[in-house]
Amino acid sequence: MVAAQDSSGAASRVAVVGAGIVGVCAALYLQRDGHQVTLIDRQEPGQGTSYGNAAIISGTGVMPVATPGILADVPGMLLDPLGPLAIRWQYLPRLAPWLLRFVAASKSSRVEEISRALAALLAEARPAFKTLLDAAGAPEMIVERGLLAASATEAGLKSVEKKRKLLERRGIAVERLTIEEARQMEPGLSRDLVGVHYYPDNAHTIQNYRLVTLLAEDFVKNGGHLQRGNVVGYDVGAAGPKSVKLEEGTSVDCDAVVLAAGAWSKEAGRALGAAQPLDTEIGYHLTLPDPALELRRPVSSAEGGFICTPLEDGLRIAGTVELGKLGMAPNWERLKILRENAARILPELNFEGASRWQGFRPSMPDSLPVIGPSPSLPNTYFAFGHGHLGLTFGAITGRLIADLAAGRPPTVDVTPFRADRF
Numbered sequence: 001m002v003a004a005q006d007s008s009g010a011a012s013r014v015a016v017v018g019a020g021i022v023g024v025c026a027a028l029y030l031q032r033d034g035h036q037v038t039l040i041d042r043q044e045p046g047q048g049t050s051y052g053n054a055a056i057i058s059g060t061g062v063m064p065v066a067t068p069g070i071l072a073d074v075p076g077m078l079l080d081p082l083g084p085l086a087i088r089w090q091y092l093p094r095l096a097p098w099l100l101r102f103v104a105a106s107k108s109s110r111v112e113e114i115s116r117a118l119a120a121l122l123a124e125a126r127p128a129f130k131t132l133l134d135a136a137g138a139p140e141m142i143v144e145r146g147l148l149a150a151s152a153t154e155a156g157l158k159s160v161e162k163k164r165k166l167l168e169r170r171g172i173a174v175e176r177l178t179i180e181e182a183r184q185m186e187p188g189l190s191r192d193l194v195g196v197h198y199y200p201d202n203a204h205t206i207q208n209y210r211l212v213t214l215l216a217e218d219f220v221k222n223g224g225h226l227q228r229g230n231v232v233g234y235d236v237g238a239a240g241p242k243s244v245k246l247e248e249g250t251s252v253d254c255d256a257v258v259l260a261a262g263a264w265s266k267e268a269g270r271a272l273g274a275a276q277p278l279d280t281e282i283g284y285h286l287t288l289p290d291p292a293l294e295l296r297r298p299v300s301s302a303e304g305g306f307i308c309t310p311l312e313d314g315l316r317i318a319g320t321v322e323l324g325k326l327g328m329a330p331n332w333e334r335l336k337i338l339r340e341n342a343a344r345i346l347p348e349l350n351f352e353g354a355s356r357w358q359g360f361r362p363s364m365p366d367s368l369p370v371i372g373p374s375p376s377l378p379n380t381y382f383a384f385g386h387g388h389l390g391l392t393f394g395a396i397t398g399r400l401i402a403d404l405a406a407g408r409p410p411t412v413d414v415t416p417f418r419a420d421r422f
């Protein structure tokens, strides 16, 4: 616990490492509690994985990536480098420990537990954003128009129906539409689809990168300090971290540290006890500046493992999973999955001038983030490993970290997210 003020009345100093959506939201919530917060990043805010995601604030994200039967899919993932879920076989030996835990998390009983924990976080995810966006004067950044899940094949439809059962067990609304009903909502959808489901509880942001930067600006406006620098270590005393050391030779003095360095949290936080099985699921995006059709709400592809989201500056097609290594060179061939499957569900799309991006999801094998104190150091909090849902869970993670730092009972039970669960 970090008191907001020390015995002389000075505000306690909290250093947040990583200015992605998670770190920025943690910095804002800690600031609201009266801490003097320094947000440290080697880049400008929002230029890590938070830069290029699919912009979805999920209302349905209760399904872990590993589900029963995943083991049988592993050979296919190794053999098809262009599948929606692929493994770069060169990295198999290095990935093996993570993969074993990933498969262990796919047991039916574990999937139920994981989905309950995710549902509890989801219930608070949007209200936590609302608090921050209202305070920043930008509530319009999030729109609530649901999401359409389009299936172009019977196999795709079957996978959506399988997911539907789990969603309904968690009380999440799913509606099966006729193709004509779906086309009334989104006239650009293909007439050849075999099925469309509607998830009314989904929301999205109109621009995910601008969301991070405007929240970072609000943090600075309220007296927060942004520090550019590459974190290389910590000076640690009996009461925990005393300063954060930067490669540039300077350091940031502090009374507490929050580690929110996304996929890089293990390397940025080893000295803080961050030895969790964090790895990366690599994803890609295409952003079409002139898509030639207007979507009112996001549309996902059951076959392609991606989502098409209307942003204020174009249409984003983002997703797929490639298990490899942090920093691995992009395999731009994988954009074929996005291009071909998107054209199947939205045949009029214009890909001209599309920009491309590769991003590193910070992924735990059980699809649950790490939110809680370090197992080995006082005054040290972990906020990483959000995998496919880091945007969705950014604000609620920030709120929970502030609760934990203040010694307040967190509004969501954080036991499933504890750092020492493996």
Ligand SMILES: Cc1cc2nc3c(=O)[nH]c(=O)nc-3n(C[C@H](O)[C@H](O)[C@H](O)COP(=O)(O)OP(=O)(O)OC[C@H]3O[C@@H](n4cnc5c(N)ncnc54)[C@H](O)[C@@H]3O)c2cc1C
Pocket (backbone or CB within 6 Å): 017, 018, 019, 020, 021, 022, 023, 040, 041, 042, 043, 044, 045, 046, 047, 048, 049, 050, 051, 052, 053, 054, 055, 056, 057, 058, 229, 230, 231, 232, 260, 261, 262, 263, 264, 265, 267, 268, 281, 282, 283, 284, 285, 318, 319, 320, 358, 359, 360, 361, 362, 383, 384, 385, 386, 387, 388, 389, 390, 391, 392, 393
């Ligand atoms: C293709 C794709 C689509 C996605 N779609 C969605 C979606 O629609 N909805 C959703 O909820 N999630 C989605 N995600 C996941 C989401 O983008 C991530 O989970 C989220 O961005 C992680 O945020 P973060 O703040 O933890 O990490 P990041 O945004 O990566 O931020 C970490 C920061 O730490 C900094 N850093 C790292 N190491 C150091 C160091 N040593 N010193 C200083 N700074 C350091 C980095 O520079 C970076 O800015 C998607 C991901 C991908 C790849």
